[in-house]
Amino acid sequence: MQASKEEINMQEVDFFVNEEEIKDFKERGYNDDLLPKTADKRNMSSKNYFTLWMGSVHNIPNYTAVGGFLFLGLSPINVMLALIVSSLAVSAFMVYNGRAGSKYGIPFAMHLRSTYGDLGAKLPGFLRGCVAAIAWFGLQNYAGSLALLILIGKLWPGFLTLGGGFNFFGLSMPGLITFTIFWAINLLIGIGGGGALNKFTAILNPLIYIVFGGMAIWAVSVGGGIGNILSYVPTGAGVQHYTPFLAYFIIINSVLSVWAAPGASVSDFTQNATSTRAQTVGQTASLLVAYLIFAFSSVAILIGGSIHFGVQEWNVLNIVNKWDSVPAASIAVIVFLMTTVSTNATGNIIPAAYQLSALFPKSVDYKKGVIIASVISFLIMPWKLMENAGSIFAFLNIIGAVLGPVAGVMLAHYYFVKKQEIDLDALYMDTTADNSKNIYRGVNVEAYIATIAALVISVSGQFIPALQIISNLSWIVGSALAFGIYLLLKKAKK
Template identity: 75%
Template sequence: MTEKKIEVTAEQIAAYQQRGYPTDLLPKTKNKRNMSAKNYFTLWMGSVHNIPNYTAVGGFLLLGVSPMHVILALILSSIAVAAFMVYNGRAGSKYGIPFAMHLRSTYGNLGAKLPGFLRGCVAAIAWFGLQNYTGSLALLILIGKIWPGFLTLGGDLSFLGLSVPGFIAFTVFWAVNLLIGMGGGGTLNKFTAILNPLIYLVFGGMAIWAISVGGGISNILSFVPTGGVVQQNAPILVYLIIMNSVLAVWAAPGASVSDFTQNAKSTRDQAIGQTASFVIGYTIFAFSSVAILIGGSIHYGVQEWSVLDIVNKWDNLPAICLAMLVFLLTTISTNATGNIIPAGYQLAALFPKKMTYKKGVIIASVISYLIMPWKLMENAGSIFAFLNTIGAVLGPVAGVMLANFYFVKKQKINLNALYMGEQENHEQNPYSGVNKQAYIATVVALFISLSGQFLPALQIISSLSWFVGFGLAFGLYLLLKIPVLISGRTNIKEG
């Protein structure tokens, strides 16, 4: 994938700053676009190994999908996610613009507020709460192994549906994530180079252990859940449901991927790096997650679809501490960069006169606490309901963004018009106001893709919410833009 990369001049940057644009929203200059394919290769690999992902795999197995079909579906999903990230990231790598400006180029300077809210507030806050809860489970186990008496604090007393130890662990972990979010996550990112190898060392070791105690890889791949029937010939629909869940996991980072690709040396670098990162990362995850969950279940004689429960049964304290520490670090890292930081910036962007980034982080964190995210993982089906909702919310946004950039605007963005001043906010500016067609396509697709959550007869839509929302928004937007497509005029020049 090659292209003519648009580079801004110092004069352009100065002009945009005079118009009131903060540094975070400015297009990246050549000296700041220094992320290579290697950087993108290491960017996402560690994030694949998170607790909700393992919970989802456990759910697939519990539903009766054969281990081999789960593995193949996850690998296919990685290709779909990589394609989504690469193609939606091209606006960032070509023009050096962040997500907020990519949205503005699609929806207009006023219209960008709704999709920005959906990504930065609804999805980010919900994910932040869920990741905090799953991380607190790891913290609870870690503290309990070091201080067993902690697990008996409060007896049968509970707060908001959590035991006293669970409530304390969640509050402590939530507070740590809040503090890191307040700092912008910059310090934590410095540890990525150390964290990723540690992640693969730990989970690779866990997979080897699981294969050994589970009787070998053939025994794991032929495993049948107690009281269940494995679907040896999984229909295409099963594959699509699994792929929808995986795409929903990456719906938020995928929508705002320009925040990462704006720093790319070239589109080729981000394309090669991200593709390798997801395909290799998910291939390893597919085999390791299935092996760990099934091998642990065979070994302990109890079906355990939570990786934390398996680790909790170990009798090696140092191994438990290391595994839980990795889970905690991974959760903090992905939570900061993918959830609370975007939420803070988006709230500040929505209310620029009253809200700062740090105030946005505090408000988003408090909301994530009040929604009681532990309710999202009460049973094996809860995680799927959550993922389907996220897919329904952000699938339409992604569909409109890709349709607009590739088919309506022909990959052309006029930066001088995009970074408009107050006096330029008028009808002659193609990025001014609201792109009504984009809004109609997004809202219609959003309601339809959410319908499966409320109407039992449309349950299949809920199971394929990202695909439905993305496809409907993509097609409807192009249909509404037929006059522009026929004329072949975009009224946009590059630069």
């Protein structure tokens, strides 16, 4: 039955809880981090969302990924266009999956509960907020520490020889120092939460325009002009020749996979929106503008640097490290460090803290969650994980494949099963009472079946060579299959 225009308008109206309801939910055992945000706490405007994701785009792994895109057989201009199209796909995902948060003011943990049930939400929440987030947090810290090592080495060459033969489980003294420093910086930003992040990104974003714009201008100049950049053809054994249509989809899938984790838990950020319109306009503009800049700057810097130095170089840090100007190299590395911090906060440590708080609501609040997640990220020794590129990327690909189906089920459930309606009183159930008839109690079996079935299919390409194409499109395949399977199972149940 088609919804009337009046019903649709009602579904789009944001819902604000009052202090009496908050007090009632607290008495049921929920801490402040899990409670829906009241109107006075929803303080993120379109401007805040516009600045939120800028730093998350311009990070070291993303630049490295673009180097791989140039080997898919597309021209440089087509790689740029594919990145811009990808930004529209990502912004649609972030905006639509974030509407439950902006409408009701609820965090990801409760959004997940509304889809999978209070018990069912624990596994996908743990995979996204703990396993994936903590592992990525550690890996991003290590990647950032390598950039910090380059920076200090430029300013103080003797630092690189400190400690002599000192070895901490495979890490040298300079490496341990830079990792610990960068880890501590990320910890402090994480403890500061969204407020600290807003201030941090306000400083970072103008620097992104200045530094990456300047690097792109340098690359075009030393690369012989924009014509040389756009006509460049990579060579070597790694070059592949996909059809343009398929290559576009591979790039779109890769970019969506990068955003799979923050996109799944985007309600942790949209819960603070002044309105749904604010997060819609802000996130769309943020991602589109960020990727417009990134598409040109990444392709220009990588190709221009490769032409200038006479060697195909797809690690942007290696290009910066070859610069003769210490001040220029230092400024560029500092901005890369800042973008890594921004990415770590938005995509890793904040979701990890919220999920730990959701798993242990009576003993762990947000700040304790940040500290616990940070300590675990240090103890797993991420530099060890990166010693074997094959195993770590297999692990991260599997985690990413899980989050595609989770996103598909969440979208299908919210928009097509529940018609954008959540019963907050039932959602914030009193766990000490009889909840046998509560719609959010237990496990949403259909959601689990759809998630697992889509997961098995989306990762099959990693083990069956004939299905390699599915692996290349794992997020798209996984989310689409989970979306369709879930709706079919729900329809069959009626």
